[in-house]
Every structure is written in C-alpha cells, then in structure tokens.
Amino acid sequence: MGERVLEIRNVSKCYGDNPVLSQVSLSLNRGEIHALVGENGAGKSTLMNILFGMPVIHETGGFTGEIWVNGNKAEFKSPREAMEAGIGMVHQEFMLLPGFSVAENVKLNREPTRPNLISKAAGPKLESLDSGKMGLDTRQALDRIEMDVDEWLPLVGMPVGHRQFIEIAREIDKTDLSLLVLDEPTAVLTETEASSLLAILKKLAESGVSALFISHRLDEVFEIADTITVLRDGEVVCTVPKKEARVETIAEMMVGRKLGSLRTGGSGRIHGNEHVLEVKNLSVDMPGEHVDNVSFSVRRGEIFGIGGLAGHGKLGIANGLMGLHRSSGTVVCDGEEIPLNDPKAALEAGLVLLSEDRRGVGLLLDESIENNIAMPGIVGRNRFVKRLGPLPISIEDRKSIRQHACEMISLLDIKCTGPGQAVRRLSGGNQQKVCVAKAITMEPKVLLVSEPTRGIDVGAKERVLNVIRKLNEEEGITVVMTSSELAELRSMCDRIAIMYNGKIQGILSPDASDAEFGFCMAGGGGMASD
Amino acid sequence: MRKRFQLKGGFSAADLLRQNAVPILFLFMCILGVIVSGQNIRYIAQELVSRLARNWFLVLSLIIPVTAGLGLNFAIVLGAMAGQVGLIVATHYKIPGLLGLSVAVVLSVPIAVLLGISVGHVLNLARGREMITSMMLGFFANGLYLLVFLFMVGTVIPVDNPEIMLDSGVGLRGTIELKYCKYALDNLLKVRLFGVNIPVATFGVVIALCLGIRWLYKTKLGQELRAVGQDMAVASVAGINVDRTRITAMVMSTVLASIGQIIFLQNMGVINTFNSHEQIGTVAIASILVGGASVTSATVGHGLAGTLLFQLLFIVSPSAGQRLMGNAQVGEFFRVFIGYGIIAVALLIHSWERKVSLESASRQSALKGQAKATGNM
DSSP states (O other): OOOOEEEEEEEEEEETEEEEEEEEEEETTTOOEEEEEETTSSSSSHHHHHTOHHHEEEEEEEOEEEEEEETTTEOOOOHHHHHHTTTTEEEOOOOOOSBBBBBHHTTTTTEEEEOOOHHHOGGGOEEEEEEHHHHHHHHHHHHTTOOOOOSSSTTTOOOOOHHHHHHHHHHHSTTTTTTEEESTTTSSOOOOHHHHHHHHHHHHHHHHHHEEEESSOOOHHHOSSSSEEETTTTTTEEEGGGGOOOOHHHHHHHHOOOOOOOOSOOOGGTTTTOEEEEEEEEEOOOOOOOEEEEEEEETTTTTEEEOOTTTOOOOOOOHHHHHSEEEEEEEETEEEEEEEOOOHHHTTTTTTESSSSSIIIIIISSHHHHHHHHHHHHHOOOOEEOTTTTOOOOEEEEHHHHHHHHHHHHHHOSSOTTTTSSOOOOOOHHHHHHHHHHHTTTTEEEEESSSSTTTTTTTHHHHHHHHHHHHHHHHHOOEEEOOSSSHHHHHHOOOOEEETTEEEEEEETTOHHHHHHHHTTTOOOOOOOO | OOOOOOOOOOOOOOHHHHHHHHHHHHHHHHHHHHHHHHHHHHHHHHHHHHHHHHHHHHHHTTTTHHHOOOOTTTTHHHHHHHHHHHHHHHTTTTTTTHHHHHHHHHHHHHHHHHHHHHHHHHHHHHTTOOOOOOHHHHHHHHHHHHHHIIIIIIIBBBOOOTTTOOTSSBBOOOOOEEETTTTTTTTEEEEEEEEEEEEOOOHHHHHHHHHHHHHTTTHHHHHHHHHHHHOOOHHHHHHHHHHHHHHHHHHHHHHHHHHHHHHHHHHEEETTTTTTHHHHHHHHHHHHHHTTTSSSSOOHHHHHHHHHHHHHHHHHHHHHHHHHSSOOHHHHHHHHHHHHHOOOOHHHHHHHHHHHHHHHHHHHHHHHHHHHHHHTT
C-alpha cells in the first residue's frame, strides 16, 4: 500500500442549474478496496461517469476539479481513454454481447490479431483474429477469478451471475488494470455468488488491483472495504477507515436528516383499533426482495410505511400481497381471507397496488390518459361499459370514461393537454398521478403504494405525496406505503416498519430519531413498538 | 468456488425442423411444383443453373449489413444503379468482352463507394428504421437516376450514340443491348455436364465471394461488424467506432451489389435501363429470406440455398399454374405473392420480436433500477 492509484480532488458538477456534486474529494491506494455508499441521487453515478469519461458529462458542460490516476493528471474524454489509463469498469447493466462466446466478449475490441497478405495492403482492420491466443488469455483471466466455464461457450443462456463474473474477467484481462470500478455488482447476484464475488475482489486487491466498490448492502461493504466514503446530496459526508466505522452510524449518515414537515394530526384519523388488513407469516419469493415470515396489521384509515435498505424485502410485501410473486401465509382484509398468488382475487378483495414499476406494469404508455384510467375499471370492476341493446355484448362507454377522466384530471391536478393525450408524453410526476387515478378507479379498501416518487423531480414529489395524503384523509382510504426514502415515509406515515433481511426489524413512530432508524436498517435490535 | 456451466442437450430433430421451417416449406413447394409442372428435368436444371449464376452474387451482397445490425439492405438498388452506369459507359465506348466488364466494374465501384457512404450516413441518422429508410433511399435514388439518364444525357452530358439513345437525341433507350460484353464472364469457362451448360467462371466468382465473406468474419473488422450488429451500446463502450463500422458495412454491401448487378446483366444480355435495378432489391431479399435468413441473422448458406429455392419456384410456377388452373398467370401471381409475402412476414416477425425484447429489456432495467434505487436509502 501507500502508492496512490486514484485521487479525486474537489470535483463539482452541475446539470444545468442543478448541482449534483460539490467539492468531492476521494483517494485510493494500491490494493485498497474503497466503498462508496450513499442514498439514491447522492451523486455516485455522476462521479463514476466523470471518472470514466462518459460522453454525457462533456455533453452537459464538463466538470470542475481534478482527477489524478497513477500520479498523472487525467482528463478522460471517452471511456476508452479511461480504460487505457488502467481503469476498468464493471457496469451495472452488463456490457456483454449475448451472441458472442465468453472469449469473444472478454476480448471485445482488444482481440489479438495476426497480419495476413490482405491486411498488409488494406490495413490492420483486416488482420486475422488469433483465436488461439484469445482463448488462452481468456482462460487465464477466468482462472484468476476461479471460474470454470468453457471460454468458447456462447453467453446466451448463461445465468446472470456468470455474466457478472465474465465482466470482471474482461476487466482483469486488461494488462495494466490498476483500478476496478464496480457499480452495485451484487445487486443481481444470489447470496453465494455475491460472497464469491467479494472473495475474488479481496484476492484481486491482494494482487495490487484497487477497487472502488459502490454498493447499497452495508453488510457487504463492511465485509470487504478498507475505507468507506459516504456521499449525500453530492457532498462527501465522511470518509472513514472501516475499523473505525459502525454500521449504524454509516446508515444514519446515508439517510441524513432531510425531513420535511412531520405528519400532523395523524392520530385523529385512526378509527380505534379496527384492523382492515392483517398479514400473518407472509413469505414472498421475489428475486432480490425476499420476504421471510412477516406479520403485521394495518388499522383502518392509517398510512402504514414500509422502509429499509434495498434487497431487504420491503418491495416484496406489496408484490406478494397482490399475488405478483409467489408467496405463502395468511392475509385477511376486512375480515375475509384473501387467497394468495391470485392477483384477481386480491383486486376483488379491494387491494390495489401502485407499482414501483410505473412504466412497465403501471401504464400503457401509448394509450391516452382516459383509457389508462378507465382500463382497470372496465376489466376489474365492470365500470364504464354499457350493454349493446339486448345483445350479451358490452362495449365501452366512451362518455362516462371521458367524464371520469376529466374528474380525475381536475381532482389530481394532472397537467396535460386533455384526456386524450398519450401518457408517454407526460412528465414522471403526472404519469404517477395517472397511476393514482387508475388506483382510485378501482375503489380500493387498501391502497398499496410502492416507491411513489421514484424518478420524479423534486417539486412533483411533494404533489404526488399530497395526493396520497388527500386520498387518505378525505376518502378514508387506508394506505400501505413502501419507499426507499425515509424522509418521505416519515412525513407521510403513522407507523413505519423497517425491513431487514426479509423480516420486520422494528415498527417505529415517524418521530423516532435517525439513530433508531439507522439501527434498525442495519439489523440492530428489535424495537417493535406496535 | 468452481463453477460448471453445461450446454443443455444437443440438437434435436425437432429443433432443426423449427429453425429451418421456412426453407423446408419452400423445398416442399418446389418439389411439388417440379412434379406438377411436368417439365423436363434437364430444362429445369439448365434454367436453374443460369439463374443461380445470375443471382447468387447479388443475394450474397445482403449478408454484411444484416450481421452489422442494419437489417435487410433495400439500398442494394443503389449499388445496382452504379453497376448499370458502368455497363452503360462500357457499352457506349464499345469495349468488348471481359475488358468491357472490367471497365464497368472499375467505373462502378467508386460510384458505389460514394453511394454506400452516403446511405451509411443517412442510416446512422435513422437508427432503428434502417430498412424502411434504405427502401425509400432506393426510390429517391431512382428519381435521380431517371433525371440523369432520361434528361441530362444528350443535354448536359454530351453524348451522341444512337445505339443507346432515344431518337430525339436526349435520354437513353428503355432497353440497351449489351452487344459487346454479353456472356463475357459466363463464356469464359463453360463446362457441359449431363447436357447442362455450367458457367464455371461465374460460379468461381461466387465461390470466391463466399470464401471472402467467411474470411471477413475471421478478421478484426468482421468481429467489429458482428459486435455492432448485436449491441451498438456495448460495442461503443468497448471503443468500437459504431458509426464508421456501419458505414463500412453499407459500402461493402453497395459495392458488392454493383458487381452483382454487372454479373446479372452480362447474363441477361440486355439492360432495362429504367427497370433492371428496381426489382433486384425485393427479389434478392425474398431469396435470402426463403433460405432461412432473418432481419438479424444471415449467412452465406442462407443466401445460396434461398436463391436456389426461390429461383426454382420461379421456373416451375408458371407451368404448374397452367397445369393446375389452366392459366400460367395464376402461377405467376402465386410466385409474386410468395415473393412479397415472405418479406412482409419476415418484417412482421422482426418487429414483433423487437417489441418483445424491448419490453423484456425495459422490465429488466426497471427491476435493476428498482434494486438500485431502493438500495441507497
């Protein structure tokens, strides 16, 4: 150790008027594993893009500050230059070609070649590939990470975990690799895969390759990192050696205290102790978000929050209740047991989900606003249809659809040119409002809201939250809200359950201290105050 | 930790059938057609041989853009135009035989390169809509072609050659006989086998092209073409110049098409000045699709087999129609229907697959985004 591999000095970056990084400094020694943790939008990705010379940075006006790599000042204009300087990147979305073999992927655009007659005349592009050497080099790289897969197998059909390792093999095959940047490498891995990945990182570090490791899994960070830097709102909150750090303090620093107004007058709306939703021993098999034997109950008229770090199962609960992922347990809604694994039954029982996957599951992007709003009503509740005379055929009732859409647009203040506008053209916040309108159309008893403000700009966030609050207060709809933003949960909910490792670690009041929340998220103590 | 990854199963007969459903279907239709038409096998063989010699090169010019992710290149029509320009000039100067063909090639290649570069640039602007764009470029270029050869020849371009020009002295004739270089390549080396004349030299050129394409995919450039064809984003992150690679693919395809058209026309012996180039796009594309190619994958084998089946159907369908329906036109209609139908089906399947893969990709990225976003609480 001791030799500086990377030094980032006072880097700042704005997107337009929006500062995303300010005065960020960070340094890495040879063989060091440095973990970068931070909340969503803390600026980690931007920092990586700067480090890797991504075009998006230059297209938006560059950045200020300095980056030194191996003692040289670096000004990367493209990922290629960064690679040549010895920086390897393991991308979050795999940068691999499915139709190519492992070796072809590892060697992509760095293929060893042999000149031939034609290439001597027409240039090096026409040199023959040296497939023997390609295979050999790849074999070596794979051996270094102890992977036994045949280097000539095509990537198609390989499990996700393999692909992650092949990405790493590709990076370490680069001869002068001195720094490996990993952006949430374990997000898509199973537990055993993740732990072998960590083992490999450690081995690489011993052989002198430094790693900048971005992860949201604090347990992993604490397992392998030598140093931890916490980034929040584009600023470095602290950099500490792992030995001196505690999980709870790191979690607390990540979350910070960006609290808006706390919920006021909450208790008035809870009607006694009547439970509208009771969940017993719920387990959900959602990839990456396992829920393990969870029990809780929600009172009528309450806003019940579910928080926790990613991968600990908070998203699994709503998806499991709706039957979108395989689940087991007992769920009772309004005194009636809901059969699990049956989305239609869940809908009929009065559960409605505002999905976190807004664009994928929630909306038909190319359909009009009115059709999006009316769709679930037509399908699930038999609304907006009329009989075609005496025939046993129902057709949609355009007039009532339009009328309902107009009501919703004014109720939720959806900014649009009219009910006929395609949803794709709306901003994220307004798309979310359309989702809310859809949910209301289903006349829910319990509204499950997952990540309602993800991908929405700051101003619109507040409006979306207000809409949910309004539904709760004025329409009396019980809400179960899942969010990765703790501040949001605290400003909305009456009680907040914190998930850890698939279990409810504690149910806290929104005015509990940051330390308590941090403690729960890091898996400390059971402070169930139910 | 040691990992084992095993390829599941081998190739089963059912898989083989499914993967080659289209060529197999056409093979049956061809066999049926041959039987029903009742034509002399030797006649069919002779027709087939000369049609293969005529068409194979053109069809093979489609392969490179497909592997580079540009889809079926309807813009080979532009290459064909370049080839015709070369032939017309060679005919104008009465250059005979193989020399005439060589002059035609030498003249048309630079034109084809220029056209290929411009088409490549346009297609880089029209990512994701390459096929319709290349088709429209074909129509557009046809307009220019007409302008030049119907109006400018004899006025702006001083030409005076009543053999190839209209009597008015402006514009070219609708058909130009290739007196001087007809069969120049075909007759170079001819072998008679079982009573069938085989133009060995022409097939030799085709074989050379096949080998050349095979060889190309073992070079650095070939690897880049395939990488770009699979995923432009990945290729570009790996440092491959995607735009340039795509343009290279278009240039190669256009140049090959211009040579292909010259081979085609020396066998026909006559240029339909204003039509010859127009049909080749759809015919060549239909051929390669019949061979089992798709918008995203095409091989030399697809091109060779597809041309064989498609041309065989050409030969037998009129008389099959005559025998079955008492009308040769019916066979002809059927053939046209098949030709365009197969293109339509291929495009449909492609857009459907694209939609499915886009959806699954967006779902995946949503899931990943979800894992990521929630992560950093």
